[in-house]
Amino acid sequence: MKKLSVVVPAYNEEETLELFLNEVNKQTAELPLEKVFLFINDGSTDNTLDVLKKLSNKYDNVKYISFSRNFGKEAALIAGLEVSDGDFITVMDADLQDPPEMLNEMFEKITEGYDVVGTRRVSRVGEPPIRSFFAKKFYKLINKISDTEMVDGVRDFRLMTRQVCDSILEVKENNRFSKGIFSWVGFKTTYLPYENRERIAGNTSWNFWGLLKYSVDGIVNFSDTPLNIATFVGFISFLTSLLLSIFYLLKTLIFGDPVQGFPTLIVLILLLGGLQLLSIGIIGKYISKIFLETKGRPNYIIKESNIE
Numbered sequence: 001m002k003k004l005s006v007v008v009p010a011y012n013e014e015e016t017l018e019l020f021l022n023e024v025n026k027q028t029a030e031l032p033l034e035k036v037f038l039f040i041n042d043g044s045t046d047n048t049l050d051v052l053k054k055l056s057n058k059y060d061n062v063k064y065i066s067f068s069r070n071f072g073k074e075a076a077l078i079a080g081l082e083v084s085d086g087d088f089i090t091v092m093d094a095d096l097q098d099p100p101e102m103l104n105e106m107f108e109k110i111t112e113g114y115d116v117v118g119t120r121r122v123s124r125v126g127e128p129p130i131r132s133f134f135a136k137k138f139y140k141l142i143n144k145i146s147d148t149e150m151v152d153g154v155r156d157f158r159l160m161t162r163q164v165c166d167s168i169l170e171v172k173e174n175n176r177f178s179k180g181i182f183s184w185v186g187f188k189t190t191y192l193p194y195e196n197r198e199r200i201a202g203n204t205s206w207n208f209w210g211l212l213k214y215s216v217d218g219i220v221n222f223s224d225t226p227l228n229i230a231t232f233v234g235f236i237s238f239l240t241s242l243l244l245s246i247f248y249l250l251k252t253l254i255f256g257d258p259v260q261g262f263p264t265l266i267v268l269i270l271l272l273g274g275l276q277l278l279s280i281g282i283i284g285k286y287i288s289k290i291f292l293e294t295k296g297r298p299n300y301i302i303k304e305s306n307i308e
């Protein structure tokens with residue numbers, strides 16, 4: 001029988017893990033695959049690790065990795081993919097927001113010849129409206145300015161073949177924006193739609209600022225449009241100032257120089273100063289990415305694990 005690695009990042013999920021495990025086992029009983037669960041404890045501050053140890057003692061097919069601190073879901077994902085050894089790999093949230101029964105249909109698609117079967121939320125029921133609003137805007141924006149297509153509502157929840165997983169691991173960048181990387185590697189992909197679900201227990205670990213930072217990371221990692229805009233705006237204002245100076249020179253030569261235009265001066269200084277700071281900020285964002293990348297730090301540090 002072929003093997004399925006189920007990669008599950010877990011941050012403060014003590015209440016959900018056992019429910020998750022039972023539900024997945026129940027819903028995928030018919031799946032002709034041998035399941036191995038890979039939980040990544042992402043520096044939880046609750047009893048997630050103890051629960052994982054208990055579960056791994058109880059079930060042979062439960063493995064865990066525990067980080068030395070919270071490294072974020074992206075790091076947890078990559079750690080899971082790196083240690084996974086299944087012929088097929090799926091990535092799921094621990095809170096059962098990713099419907100496990102979909103795995104059956106997803107595997108069917110794989111047998112039909114797809115390399116990747118992703119999932120897409122068609123509704124955002126139960127999510128704060130403000131979050132849905134900004135999420136929509138983000139996908140509109142990023143698809144305009146990046147060559148890598150990112151479909152609105154696509155979740156990290158997906159089933160892929162070994163080959164796709166290996167390709168994702170080939171992408172060595174440190175600042176990982178998984179949604180972009182998954183799409184960037186290509187392969188024959190399809191998305192199955194489903195209705196949003198609320199998490200079974202515990203709390204979401206995202207807040208507004210966290211999501212905003214995540215969006216900026218997505219843009220900076222997968223688009224250089226902001227840099228082009230900065231360059232373009234700089235060029236236009238340079239051109240304008242050149243034309244203006246010729247205009248003023250001629251005006252002074254013809255009409256003399258009564259001291260006027262003080263407000264214009266202030267406005268222009270503020271405008272140009274503002275544009276410069278904005279552009280420097282944008283450039284700084286990219287440089288900080290380069291800075292982090294050149295340091296070549298590992299994505300995560302493992303404190304303990306039951307994987308030999």
Ligand code: UDP
Pocket residue numbers: 008009010011012013042070071072073076092093094095097199203204205206
């Ligand atoms: N998660 C993680 N590290 C983090 C934050 C979240 O491993 O720093 C995991 C979390 O345990 C869950 C998944 O990522 O399995 C999705 O998190 P959450 O449900 O909080 O996000 P949401 O569903 O609200 O987008």
Ligand code: MG
Pocket residue numbers: 093095097199204
């Ligand atoms: Mg969730």
